[in-house]
Every structure is written in structure tokens, then in C-alpha cells.
Amino acid sequence: MSQLSYQDYPKEPVVLDNLSVKFMKQARFVPLELTNNTLSIAIADPGDVYTIEALKFSYGFDIRAREGRSEDITEAIERLYGIGSQSIETIIEEAGKDIYEISADGEEDVDHLRDLASEAPIIRLVNRLILNAVEVKASDIHFEPFEDEFKVRYRIDGVLNDVESPPSRLQAAIISRVKIMSKLDIAERRLPQDGRIKLKIADREIDFRVSTVPTVFGESLVMRILDRDTLVLDLGQLGFPREILSQYEELIIQPYGMILVTGPTGSGKTSTLYTTLAKINAPENKIITLEDPVEYQLRGVNQIQVNAKIGMTFAGGLRAIVRQDPDIILVGEIRDRETAEIAIQSALTGHLLFSTLHTNDAAGAITRLLDMGVENFLLSSTLLGILAQRLVRVICPVCKTQVTPDEKLLRSMNLQPGEADGIRFFSGQGCEECRHTGFKGRTAIFEYLPVDEDIRREIIACSSTEKIKKVAFEKGLITLRQDGWRKVKVGVTTISEVLRVTLEI
Numbered sequence: 001m002s003q004l005s006y007q008d009y010p011k012e013p014v015v016l017d018n019l020s021v022k023f024m025k026q027a028r029f030v031p032l033e034l035t036n037n038t039l040s041i042a043i044a045d046p047g048d049v050y051t052i053e054a055l056k057f058s059y060g061f062d063i064r065a066r067e068g069r070s071e072d073i074t075e076a077i078e079r080l081y082g083i084g085s086q087s088i089e090t091i092i093e094e095a096g097k098d099i100y101e102i103s104a105d106g107e108e109d110v111d112h113l114r115d116l117a118s119e120a121p122i123i124r125l126v127n128r129l130i131l132n133a134v135e136v137k138a139s140d141i142h143f144e145p146f147e148d149e150f151k152v153r154y155r156i157d158g159v160l161n162d163v164e165s166p167p168s169r170l171q172a173a174i175i176s177r178v179k180i181m182s183k184l185d186i187a188e189r190r191l192p193q194d195g196r197i198k199l200k201i202a203d204r205e206i207d208f209r210v211s212t213v214p215t216v217f218g219e220s221l222v223m224r225i226l227d228r229d230t231l232v233l234d235l236g237q238l239g240f241p242r243e244i245l246s247q248y249e250e251l252i253i254q255p256y257g258m259i260l261v262t263g264p265t266g267s268g269k270t271s272t273l274y275t276t277l278a279k280i281n282a283p284e285n286k287i288i289t290l291e292d293p294v295e296y297q298l299r300g301v302n303q304i305q306v307n308a309k310i311g312m313t314f315a316g317g318l319r320a321i322v323r324q325d326p327d328i329i330l331v332g333e334i335r336d337r338e339t340a341e342i343a344i345q346s347a348l349t350g351h352l353l354f355s356t357l358h359t360n361d362a363a364g365a366i367t368r369l370l371d372m373g374v375e376n377f378l379l380s381s382t383l384l385g386i387l388a389q390r391l392v393r394v395i396c397p398v399c400k401t402q403v404t405p406d407e408k409l410l411r412s413m414n415l416q417p418g419e420a421d422g423i424r425f426f427s428g429q430g431c432e433e434c435r436h437t438g439f440k441g442r443t444a445i446f447e448y449l450p451v452d453e454d455i456r457r458e459i460i461a462c463s464s465t466e467k468i469k470k471v472a473f474e475k476g477l478i479t480l481r482q483d484g485w486r487k488v489k490v491g492v493t494t495i496s497e498v499l500r501v502t503l504e505i
Contacts, residue, residue: 042068362449396434
């Protein structure tokens, strides 16, 4: 019998007297259904005779054991029997009985607000919202106050999705609960605040970065979910085309110079750089990073957090790092001329330096640095290569269906005549597995610009982005959209997804 998929698990728990959640977790099993005196269970090890016999002895049922993946069983136990076993609607109903409306901008007694935030229904509701977000692999939770509603939204695969939202009267208590968890000042509601939470969920330690800002209708709060288990530390799994991957792997073992990764916020730059550092991390290398903020802890890497409030800027931190005898340096972002100049000096003096820039494409990074005031001859001497990237959603494998693409979308791709002939196009129809979005997970599309002699000449000449692009095209540059088109042709993503993330180029 084949292994169970996650859709095979029940929506409601099978209720058995004295069934211990601890026992289920230790034995790695969960009940599926009880019919005609036969109890079907999903179990990680179908040969675990001890567990099967113990259930037979305890309940007198015939046991039908089916093999399930360990992580699916753990998730099902949490959802059906753990803190997630109550629905949000039930918890909201409970909270509504006990908690009356609190004005979002009133001067309530802080102790009273703290008491309300410590009420069991509010704690359960916040826990449930966080657990749901982790289960659906959301990257952020948004708590947003409006005039007549209090919205909760999850960012999943880069797109915001509305979820079951609590009534506005619970707004202050919920925000206060999250602020207490992240050790923020619940009395201060006029200024932005930042904090962190570390929670253990399903045997995983997950970090949350919390940010609050005051709005017209109360505090808006965003929780960034930093789940290290979702970080892919393997360059081959990020979506690199084979030829770009081989060039990039050669680039990152250079002894010194500067390598840039570009793209807007949320394009996966940090993941690419962390994966790169994991690839080149070795006992003979000292790696130091300067980040704002440090998102994930990397074993064997010295990571430093920027703190502008006390004067610990990228530029100041970089000056100090160079005196720490590093081999490899990661500067989270080049934001100004001072940081750019120190970064280039570091690359010139025998360090391999990685950093990011917010530009639309690879060629744009060169002109951005020149516009910042970086000397052209220094830039041409130090820059080794530039990687531009975006993230596109992957078509859900469960509801993937062949479709005929819209002619208007095909025209938007600026394809050569006949380039789309004979290609099978796919789209997700929407199912429970992908929450009816048609997509599940993301992959990256890349554009790689190696800085060779021809590109160096253009840097010395302070050429425009268009001129640098023209030279790169002549040498075989594959653009972000072209790499996206390749992923459309093999059925990984859709034309609309590629256009969505490359329209500005």
C-alpha cells in the first residue's frame, strides 16, 4: 500500500478515551478513522508491533496500520489534538464572552490592558493564529486595524491572503498580547517598536521578528516568521539554471573581489547569500556578516546586527570588521556612498565581499554604484559578478492542468515568432493542498552578469545601463524574463507569474 499524502488525514479528530498526545508523538501515529470495530491509523513505522498491540489491548479494536510521513503525522497531531485543535471561530466566540471593547487610542489603564491580554481565550487565539501561519508556511502575519474592522492576513508564497479575522473589539487585547510576548512596551502606542519572539512549535524553535507602527485606527503589527527549517541551504535547489549555477559556483571561490545580488525586497536575496555562505563555509575561512537584522543563525559564521540608534551603521560596522581578519564578508545592503567605498576598499585588500542592492536588473547595479559616487576605476577592479533574481510561485502539483495561454500574455513576453509553438502550458486549478490558489511553494529566476574585460571597459567609460545591457546581450546574457520563460516551458510556473515579477524590467 502506498504512503499516505497529507490530504488523507481527517479534518476532525477521532475521539478515543484516554488517548495520550504524548504517546501519539512518541510512537509517531495518529488515528484516521474508526469503522466497524476497525481503527485505521497513520504510523511512521508500520512494523512497530508494540504500538499496534498496545492500541489493540487498550481499545479492543482491530488495527489497520498505514504508512505516513513522520512530519505529516506530527502536523496532524498538532492540528487535531494539540493547541491547534480549537478552531479560530470557537476561540473568538469564547473571547467575545469575556472581553469587552477597548478603544484603540484611548488612555486605558495599562495594568487592565495587560490583564486582558493575559486572558486564556486571547492567549489561545494568538497561539492559534501563529500556529496556523506556521502550518501554511506563511512568511509574515499582518494585524491591521481599520475603521470598521480588524484584519489578519498571512503572506504565503509572497502574496497576502485574508484569514478568519477577530472582531475589532479584541484588537487592543490581541496587539497587547503579541507585544507582551515580544517584550515591547504595551503602554507606548504612539511610536514604532521592534522586538523578537522565540517559540517552540512542533519540536522546532522558530523566531519571529515583530514590528509595530501607529496608524489612524490603532497599532498595526507585523510578525515576520523566521523558520530555519524552511531555509534551503543548497544552491542546486534554489532554481539556478545549470549554466548559471556552474558560473556562480566558480565565482564564489575567488580569493577576493566583490559579488552583488540584486532585486527588490522579498526576492530571495538573503536566502541566496546564506546558501552561498553555507557552501563556502570551511574551517580555513573566517566569515563575518553585517546584517539588518540577522534573520537566521548560521553555524560557524560570525554574525553582527546593525543598530543605527547607537551608531552601529553598515559603514561603521564594516570598518571594524576589516580589523577582525576575515576572509569573507557579507554586508547586508549597500545603501550609501560611504558603505560602498569601504566595501570596495575591503574587496581590494584581499577580502571576498558579498552584498545586495535594490536594483531591477544586474546591469543596473553598476550604474547605481557609479551614481552613488564610487570611482569607476575602483569598481572595475573589484567587481566580479552580479546576480539579479526574483521569486515566482510554483504550480501546485496536485491540481496542475494543461491550459491554453491567453494570447495577450504571450505577446507581453516579447517572444520570437514561433517560439511558443508546440509548448504545453500548465496552470493550477486550485485545491485544498494549495488553499485554492493554484500554487504551492516558490522558486527563483536568475540573471547573471559576469564582469569580464568588455564589461570592465564599460564601467571605466561610465556607460549607461542600456549600453552595459547591450554588451552583455551580445555575450549571451539570459535575462530574468528569459529564465522565467524557460521555467514556463518545463511546466514549473505560469506566464502571468513571470510577468508579475518582471513587469518593471
